[in-house]
Amino acid sequence: MTDTTATSKLIQGRTGNWEIVMGLEIHAQVASKAKLFSGAAVGFGAGPNEQVSLVDAGFPGMLPTLNGHCVEQAVKTGLGLKAQINRRSQFDRKNYFYPDLPTGYQISQLYFPIVGEGVVEVEAEDGSFFNVGIERLHLEQDAGKLIHDLSPTESFVDLNRAGTALMEIVSRPDIRSPEEAVAYVKKIRTILIYLGTCDGDMEKGNLRADVNVSVCREGQYEKFKATGDFSHLGTRCEIKNVNSFRFISQAINYEARRQIEILEDGGAIVQETRLYDPTAGETRSMRSKEEANDYRYFPDPDLLPLELEQAWIDEIKANLPELPDDKRRRLMSQYGLSQYDAVVLISEQAKADYFEAAAAGRDAKLVSNWVTNELSARLAADGKDFSESPLPPSQVAELVALIEEGVISSRIAKEVFDHVWAGEGSPRQVVEARGLVQVNDTGAIEKAVDEIIAANPDKAAAVAEKPQAIGWFVGQVMKATGGKANPASVNDILKARLGL
Numbered sequence: 001m002t003d004t005t006a007t008s009k010l011i012q013g014r015t016g017n018w019e020i021v022m023g024l025e026i027h028a029q030v031a032s033k034a035k036l037f038s039g040a041a042v043g044f045g046a047g048p049n050e051q052v053s054l055v056d057a058g059f060p061g062m063l064p065t066l067n068g069h070c071v072e073q074a075v076k077t078g079l080g081l082k083a084q085i086n087r088r089s090q091f092d093r094k095n096y097f098y099p100d101l102p103t104g105y106q107i108s109q110l111y112f113p114i115v116g117e118g119v120v121e122v123e124a125e126d127g128s129f130f131n132v133g134i135e136r137l138h139l140e141q142d143a144g145k146l147i148h149d150l151s152p153t154e155s156f157v158d159l160n161r162a163g164t165a166l167m168e169i170v171s172r173p174d175i176r177s178p179e180e181a182v183a184y185v186k187k188i189r190t191i192l193i194y195l196g197t198c199d200g201d202m203e204k205g206n207l208r209a210d211v212n213v214s215v216c217r218e219g220q221y222e223k224f225k226a227t228g229d230f231s232h233l234g235t236r237c238e239i240k241n242v243n244s245f246r247f248i249s250q251a252i253n254y255e256a257r258r259q260i261e262i263l264e265d266g267g268a269i270v271q272e273t274r275l276y277d278p279t280a281g282e283t284r285s286m287r288s289k290e291e292a293n294d295y296r297y298f299p300d301p302d303l304l305p306l307e308l309e310q311a312w313i314d315e316i317k318a319n320l321p322e323l324p325d326d327k328r329r330r331l332m333s334q335y336g337l338s339q340y341d342a343v344v345l346i347s348e349q350a351k352a353d354y355f356e357a358a359a360a361g362r363d364a365k366l367v368s369n370w371v372t373n374e375l376s377a378r379l380a381a382d383g384k385d386f387s388e389s390p391l392p393p394s395q396v397a398e399l400v401a402l403i404e405e406g407v408i409s410s411r412i413a414k415e416v417f418d419h420v421w422a423g424e425g426s427p428r429q430v431v432e433a434r435g436l437v438q439v440n441d442t443g444a445i446e447k448a449v450d451e452i453i454a455a456n457p458d459k460a461a462a463v464a465e466k467p468q469a470i471g472w473f474v475g476q477v478m479k480a481t482g483g484k485a486n487p488a489s490v491n492d493i494l495k496a497r498l499g500l
């Protein structure tokens with residue numbers, strides 16, 4: 001069985017072509033100082049069980065109090081996902097027993113989630129766009145953490161995370177390849193970071209995805225799309241808690257192959273929950289999939305239905321920050337950037353901000369190149385993001401100004417950048433201190449050109465037949481002038497002298 005290229009969505013099997021279908025459930029920890037139903041602090045790095053209130057620990061008689069800030073964050077996120085905000089929602093108890101869940105139930109929203117259908121526009125690697133439908137977003141509590149590897153005979157429970165607010169964002173089964181799944185999670189993450197509703201830190205587990213994967217025969221997905229009838233799709237398996245982009249892609253590839261092999265051998269897929277083991281590179285069965293009725297969901301009697309006023313929703317909407325897609329369009333129209341450049345810039349809010357601060361009044365394309373190439377690479381090498389850049393935007397602007405004014409060539413600018421990065425001063429100071437000013441003096445360039453032509457009569461004669469050989473002369477002149485000659489003048493003078 002071989003994969004087709006990334007852009008093709010077909011997988012070749014022994015008995016014909018298959019398609020992958022995926023829907024993702026993303027769990028995003030709400031950016032909030034306190035938990036969803038208690039005043040206990042939310043934070044990373046506290047000692048075990050230091051951030052636990054009696055409510056989180058499930059003490060008898062303790063009552064949950066809804067944290068209004070978390071509700072606002074969910075509404076904000078819903079608006080950012082262009083989704084329906086439900087003015088009436090309700091909290092339900094999802095009952096199951098596990099030692100990391102002291103109450104014996106998780107408070108979630110099954111029947112009436114706070115956010116309904118929406119849509120997310122995602123850019124694929126090839127620059128095209130695809131839409132992923134959002135089915136719903138609901139608020140729920142996180143569970144605690146079990147620690148099994150501290151002692152050979154004991155297990156420990158840390159309830160710091162118990163009761164922390166999560167947003168579960170459920171997509172429609174609109175995702176068709178591992179690459180699309182990764183691009184989708186990246187896009188959701190970017191939107192959440194722009195909104196300030198989740199910090200998107202996947203290493204800390206603050207954003208993780210459950211990936212539902214099924215396969216079907218070529219053409220069946222089209223039927224599903226046309227009719228909305230899920231029976232055209234295969235049975236799904238859910239891979240739980242995948243917390244890196246690389247693992248998402250690996251887990252899907254493995255799982256799709258596994259399912260295709262079973263089906264081609266005449267077997268059937270059992271709907272189940274699976275776990276991805278990155279070390280073994282495979283998914284393993286965890287448990288057979290529970291149905292909603294296994295959880296005995298019922299409305300939480302301790303919590304009233306949540307009713308939102310339209311005016312409050314409208315106010316949140318009016319105060320939303322500029323979202324990635326809007327920023328992309330604006331960067332393209334305001335600065336004349338290509339879609340590719342704009343997409344690269346908006347992928348990080350701080351990068352886009354940096355660009356805008358540097359681009360004012362300058363050649364935007366040049367600024368974008370410096371920001372997305374040279375500076376990005378330097379920051380990445382130091383493990384920094386744009387908000388931590390030791391080089392302020394004004395320095396990039398100054399460097400670009402020097403190029404625009406013809407004081408330095410683009411080539412010299414790279415050298416200047418290195419010195420500026422090394423802390424030698426501003427671009428102008430470096431250019432002056434190191435004497436890197438571009439030679440625009442045509443007399444000096446003409447002299448160098450004449451000398452090189454005189455020393456290489458054979459090559460000069462050959463250029464008449466092979467005009468591209470002029471490149472060699474350009475190189476020589478640049479060398480002779482220490483790279484400082486204005487490249488445009490060099491070209492003009494060479495052409496004139498060589499009779500081209």
Ligand SMILES: Nc1ncnc2c1ncn2[C@@H]1O[C@H](COP(=O)(O)OP(=O)(O)OP(=O)(O)O)[C@@H](O)[C@H]1O
Nearest residue numbers: 021022023024170171172173212213214233234236
């Ligand atoms: N045949 C299918 N193939 C792939 N994905 C599917 C298929 N059918 C449904 N899905 C996706 O599975 C996900 C189901 O998530 P949802 O939260 O609604 O239910 P669940 O997984 O049963 O519940 P839980 O939250 O308890 O895990 C959605 O993202 C949906 O798009």
Ligand SMILES: [Mg+2]
Nearest residue numbers: 025168170210
């Ligand atoms: Mg779910």
Ligand SMILES: [Mg+2]
Nearest residue numbers: 025210212238
């Ligand atoms: Mg699920």
